[in-house]
Amino acid sequence: MSGLEKSIHIKTFGCQMNVFDSDRMESILVRQGYRKEADLAKADVLLINTCSIRDKSEHKVLSLLGQLKPLKEKYPHKVIGITGCVGQRMGRALLQRVAHLDLVMGPDGVERVGELVEEVVSRGRRVLETSFDNQKERSYSQPAVIDKVRPSEFLTVMKGCDHFCTYCIVPFVRGREKSRPIAELLDDVRRFVDRGTKEITFLGQNINTYGKRTGESLAELVLCTNEIQGVERIRYVTSHPRDLGMDLIRQFGQVEKLCPALHLPFQSGSNAVLKRMARLYTREEYLEKIAALRAARSDIALSTDVIVGFPGETDQDFEQSMDVIREVGFSGAFLFKYSPRPGTRAFEFGEEVPDSVKTERLAHLQEVCFGKIHEENKGLVGSTVSCLIEALDKKGRYYTGRTPHGKLVHVLNAGEACIGKILDVEVTEGNASNLKGYYVGAPRQDRTRDSEKAVSA
Ligand code: SAH
Ligand code: SF4
Ligand code: F3S
Numbered sequence: 001m002s003g004l005e006k007s008i009h010i011k012t013f014g015c016q017m018n019v020f021d022s023d024r025m026e027s028i029l030v031r032q033g034y035r036k037e038a039d040l041a042k043a044d045v046l047l048i049n050t051c052s053i054r055d056k057s058e059h060k061v062l063s064l065l066g067q068l069k070p071l072k073e074k075y076p077h078k079v080i081g082i083t084g085c086v087g088q089r090m091g092r093a094l095l096q097r098v099a100h101l102d103l104v105m106g107p108d109g110v111e112r113v114g115e116l117v118e119e120v121v122s123r124g125r126r127v128l129e130t131s132f133d134n135q136k137e138r139s140y141s142q143p144a145v146i147d148k149v150r151p152s153e154f155l156t157v158m159k160g161c162d163h164f165c166t167y168c169i170v171p172f173v174r175g176r177e178k179s180r181p182i183a184e185l186l187d188d189v190r191r192f193v194d195r196g197t198k199e200i201t202f203l204g205q206n207i208n209t210y211g212k213r214t215g216e217s218l219a220e221l222v223l224c225t226n227e228i229q230g231v232e233r234i235r236y237v238t239s240h241p242r243d244l245g246m247d248l249i250r251q252f253g254q255v256e257k258l259c260p261a262l263h264l265p266f267q268s269g270s271n272a273v274l275k276r277m278a279r280l281y282t283r284e285e286y287l288e289k290i291a292a293l294r295a296a297r298s299d300i301a302l303s304t305d306v307i308v309g310f311p312g313e314t315d316q317d318f319e320q321s322m323d324v325i326r327e328v329g330f331s332g333a334f335l336f337k338y339s340p341r342p343g344t345r346a347f348e349f350g351e352e353v354p355d356s357v358k359t360e361r362l363a364h365l366q367e368v369c370f371g372k373i374h375e376e377n378k379g380l381v382g383s384t385v386s387c388l389i390e391a392l393d394k395k396g397r398y399y400t401g402r403t404p405h406g407k408l409v410h411v412l413n414a415g416e417a418c419i420g421k422i423l424d425v426e427v428t429e430g431n432a433s434n435l436k437g438y439y440v441g442a443p444r445q446d447r448t449r450d451s452e453k454a455v456s457a
Helices: 016-031 055-074 085-097 107-123 170-174 182-194 218-226 246-254 271-277 283-296 315-328 355-379
Strands: 007-012 045-050 079-084 103-105 127-129 152-156 199-203 233-237 261-263 301-308 332-337 384-392 399-402 408-411 422-430 435-444
Touching (some): 007 016, 016 045, 016 107, 016 199, 045 107, 055 079, 085 127, 085 170, 199 218, 218 233, 246 283, 283 315, 301 355, 315 355, 355 422, 384 408, 384 435, 408 422
Parallel strands (some): 007 045, 103 127, 261 301
Antiparallel strands (some): 384 399, 384 422
16 A cells, blocks of 8 residues: 555654654655644554653653554554654664554654654564664755745754763764754755755754864854845754853954854753763853953844753752752753663763652752743843744643844734734733743744844843
């Protein structure tokens, strides 16, 4: 049987890279004749694109798989597949453990998803594909064909990671770093812009070293993108404090369309912990980078990731993370309890911090960190921010977008026609996780610098 008339549903967990990969898998399967089905339970082929970063992320996947068992028993012709990072990490063991699973593949299988699904559909075989594609330097060649215009697009520019932070599963499930050539990426950016996209976010686990094996660089990619007409905003994630060089830092003060916002995870404020994490920088070096960023662009909005309860983390170590949070004043943060990942070095460290202590530290950190963010947001009430309207919020109440500084804004008087427009929004409410306000005047074209005065807090 061919893929014709059959339907497909892809459920995505994890980071933006998985979202990007899901779009690519969907494009490949649609090209092969599959129809998209919005309801997971109704689809003939159900793919779950998974995340392995914390134990909880894997639990979600395994529990969803459990829920799908009755469905597969009732409709044995349905194909159920696990793709992405859990597929890579658990591989054959997952296929053996879950009898109603037909396909397990890792992130490097994305471009072959068509053949792999076809093998299950036409031959009735159970398929495992977890080999890394180590042949090509380029990270992938097939961009997604997206039928929906998205004002803000993510573009994966590389894959893998060459760092081995001792807590992290990513290098094991995504392999070594590989970049796509700038010329190809710029073609993708132009295609996006031609369809109405205004903001591009380049994605890489360790984006600062983009192009290191091909002689290209992130600074060059940013400069070239800045030249493309129709691009209004440029961002990139995720930076590593060790690899964020002065060339990139200076660009925040020089490159017109580069947004004044940077996600720079510090993970821990204690040098002893940073060393055991193999992060390759000290707290002092991190703070120096922050100072340099602020010297380059005084209003830059900084966000970060922190892990609490890493093996051996003492109260004093934790206090040092609190200090960094108090000192820097981040505009956004992701705070995590350390989750041991089998196969990583930290998994063998012992000296586990009890969960109750992790919970307590996390709550304390959240209180201080989110309290500061709330203060910052309250300080914006009365100011006008520029906002690129992206979509209706999850609850279907307000059209939302982001400021150049990355603040999420709910625009109370915006309608569907505002999607893709850049609006001046007068802020009337500053909450812990968003701003609310009304747009004033007519929609206009944007320059990130226009709103410089908006975020002076
Ligand atoms: N490449 C990025 C993001 C990695 S994953 C970077 O280097 O920053 C996103 C975040 O998840 C990390 O920054 C880290 O804070 C968190 N994380 C990774 N592994 C974790 C683990 N085992 N337990 C808890 N948090 C983890
Ligand atoms: Fe993981 Fe570290 Fe690589 Fe980030 S830099 S993906 S935390 S190993
Ligand atoms: Fe998760 Fe894999 Fe992304 S582990 S965070 S989906 S790279």
